[in-house]
Amino acid sequence: MSSLIIGVAGGTGAGKTTLVRSLVAEIGSEDVLVIPHDAYYADQRHLGPAERAKLNYDHPDALETSLLRAHLRDLVRGLAVEIPTYDFANHLRRPETQRAHPRDVILIDGMLCLVDAALREAMHLRLFVDAADDIRLIRRMRRDMRERDRTPESVIDQYLESVRRMHIEFVEPSKRHADLIVREGGENRAAIEEIVERIRALRADGRGL
Secondary structure: OOOEEEEEEEOOOOOHHHHHHHHHHHHOHHHEEEEEHHHHEOOOOOOOHHHHHHOOOOOHHHEOHHHHHHHHHHHHOOOOEEEEEEEOOOOEEEEEEEEEOOOOEEEEEOOOOOOOHHHHHOOOEEEEEEOOHHHHHHHHHHHHHHHOOOOHHHHHHHHHHHHHHHHHHHHHHHHHHOOEEEEOHHHOHHHHHHHHHHHHHHHHOOOOO
16 A cells, blocks of 8 residues: 655745644544654764864755655555654764654645655645744744743744845745645644545545555
């Protein structure tokens, strides 16, 4: 059996992960594999800590999307893959990986996942989560301080230096490739119900199966 591949894009802090969690709860965790696009940040261990910290991690080139595409091809063929584990505090790919097995539905969670044309073509459904800029910045700050050991100053500096520019240049334009734009992310119950119905219809039609 193959898999139904769904991309969930949108700006940083828009609510992508919350939407993904809501969809997993609706579909059933036993049927869903969630792949975070940011697990595929390229390994930069050939650079020193100061050099790694200066890189633009909000540009598509910071991600090894070719590896993600290769993993999707293997999953569709029924093969297990080893998803990278990334150390966001030190900007390094960790030695350990997460073994993932094929599931009926694969959700790709990543703000840039609709930018790469080949990755888009592999998707059966493309979603874009939208939210106001100030809400997104606050959510990113909370996440990076809690999960990535960042200071408020470093989060704000990164937002002004690269995140905002990359959002305007890459993330926002990728919205035009979405089949459905979701406002308020996982809090939008009407959108979640519509997405679940679309997934059921695609699975019933044999798309991705």
